[in-house]
Amino acid sequence: MHIQIHNSLSNKKEILVPIQDKRVSMYACGVTVYDRCHIGHARSLYIFDVIRRYLMFRGYNVRFIRNITDIDDKIINRAQELKKDWRIVVDDNIQAYREDLRALGILDADAEPRATENIPEMIKHIEGLIEKGFAYPQDGDVYFSVRQFKDYGKLSGQSIEKMQEAVRIEKDDKKKDPLDFALWKRSKEGEPFWESPWGKGRPGWHIECSAMSMKYAQAETLDIHAGGRDLVFPHHENEVAQSEALTGKPFARCWIHHGLLTINGQKMSKSLKNFITVSDALSRYGVDALKLFFLSSHYASPLDFTEEKMIDMRKNLERFSIFFAEARTVQPSGALIDPAIKAFDQHYQEFIKAMDDDFNTPRALAALFEMVSETYKLKSQKEYPSIVKKVAQELQGILRDIFGIVFITKEVDLTEEEGSLIKEREIARHQKDFKRSDELRDALKARGIIVEDGKEGQKWRRG
Numbered sequence: 001m002h003i004q005i006h007n008s009l010s011n012k013k014e015i016l017v018p019i020q021d022k023r024v025s026m027y028a029c030g031v032t033v034y035d036r037c038h039i040g041h042a043r044s045l046y047i048f049d050v051i052r053r054y055l056m057f058r059g060y061n062v063r064f065i066r067n068i069t070d071i072d073d074k075i076i077n078r079a080q081e082l083k084k085d086w087r088i089v090v091d092d093n094i095q096a097y098r099e100d101l102r103a104l105g106i107l108d109a110d111a112e113p114r115a116t117e118n119i120p121e122m123i124k125h126i127e128g129l130i131e132k133g134f135a136y137p138q139d140g141d142v143y144f145s146v147r148q149f150k151d152y153g154k155l156s157g158q159s160i161e162k163m164q165e166a167v168r169i170e171k172d173d174k175k176k177d178p179l180d181f182a183l184w185k186r187s188k189e190g191e192p193f194w195e196s197p198w199g200k201g202r203p204g205w206h207i208e209c210s211a212m213s214m215k216y217a218q219a220e221t222l223d224i225h226a227g228g229r230d231l232v233f234p235h236h237e238n239e240v241a242q243s244e245a246l247t248g249k250p251f252a253r254c255w256i257h258h259g260l261l262t263i264n265g266q267k268m269s270k271s272l273k274n275f276i277t278v279s280d281a282l283s284r285y286g287v288d289a290l291k292l293f294f295l296s297s298h299y300a301s302p303l304d305f306t307e308e309k310m311i312d313m314r315k316n317l318e319r320f321s322i323f324f325a326e327a328r329t330v331q332p333s334g335a336l337i338d339p340a341i342k343a344f345d346q347h348y349q350e351f352i353k354a355m356d357d358d359f360n361t362p363r364a365l366a367a368l369f370e371m372v373s374e375t376y377k378l379k380s381q382k383e384y385p386s387i388v389k390k391v392a393q394e395l396q397g398i399l400r401d402i403f404g405i406v407f408i409t410k411e412v413d414l415t416e417e418e419g420s421l422i423k424e425r426e427i428a429r430h431q432k433d434f435k436r437s438d439e440l441r442d443a444l445k446a447r448g449i450i451v452e453d454g455k456e457g458q459k460w461r462r463g
Helices: 039-057 073-082 086-104 119-131 160-166 205-217 229-247 278-285 287-295 307-329 338-356 361-376 384-401 416-430 434-446
Strands: 004-007 012-015 023-028 061-066 135-138 141-144 181-186 201-203 222-228 252-258 261-263 303-305 449-454 457-462
Touching: 004 252, 023 039, 023 205, 039 061, 039 086, 039 222, 039 252, 039 261, 039 278, 039 287, 061 205, 073 086, 086 278, 086 287, 119 135, 119 141, 119 181, 119 201, 119 205, 119 229, 141 229, 181 205, 181 229, 201 205, 205 222, 205 229, 222 229, 229 252, 278 287, 278 307, 287 303, 287 307, 287 361, 303 307, 307 361, 307 384, 307 457, 338 361, 338 384, 361 384, 416 434, 416 449, 416 457, 434 449
Parallel strands: 023 061, 023 222, 222 252, 261 303
Antiparallel strands: 004 012, 135 141, 141 181, 181 201, 449 457
């Protein structure tokens, strides 16, 4: 089986064929550290972590690079707003960002370069573009000449004529053409700067990713470049132009873009008071429920965050928890049987098929839930304890290794008093004293013990 990925460049699914056999270079646009990360960032960070994990699971050697933009207009503006040195704003937000990564259980990138640590590479890239006639200096700024790059617009699917209609022409604009974009910006009084052949200034946003991706991937062509759909134009379009103009080679063979996240149908905004930070979301819903929410929609689709959906995610998470709790309490009574192995393999293959098809996590999750349901159907088999333990073990491995969802499986015995309450409730239920049965259920719940009734009688687990 092959992994197929929807390539934004060709606008169709393509089989993943790395440049170097099973080695995949993957670059993801990271955060701009002018503020705390919100759950939109969390979706981006998590979904690309899942894609990376799955590629590794399927035997690929992935070199994953995720940058940090630590110099930008937004950072300068936020520093001025807070009346703080821009470096303090950056350091504070990077520290918070790293805490969010740890809390989300995101794997470390193989390289996570900061823009300010790679200024020389950006200057060299810009010099190369000037030499080749694709860029020009102007009063301390340097601009990329869009019309010189004949393929401009191929990623976003926009024509030069349509772009021209949408561009606002400023009276004092130093550009030769309104479509041209900045590669280097002359710093104003009081702004951070670096020395360059064009004077004191700082890099434009787009040049950062081109220079850093090529440096840390150690290649002029990436296998995969990833980011949010809002970055297709102008950011990624400009990356393509300034990279391919310099090297004459394709910048990335495959472009992956995730859909954007809204809150109750609205764009997230502090002015609308619907801005949810990563730390707030995790403290309210828990990391596994948030991950399940992200997985419930295909990565390329828009995703709307609501309280109702998070309640559903907790219920879905509970289905796994109940299954794993049962697996901990049963005692194996025999070898696995053919129907059990066949049922597991069937749904496991469905899972692989879904993930191979452009990382279709909703279908993949459905296969895992079916795996649980099919296992329950084998309860009449005397080998059921062995079956449920085996399936639970395999299922936990998939959830942990690919989705980063980890369930606590430590066994906890009942105290003597708790055992008495459970036994008393079992008697009350048998005698159809449902009022007393409910009272005892509530008493046990207050102690953190969840009791559930089924055809085989009552079962308990730690909540």
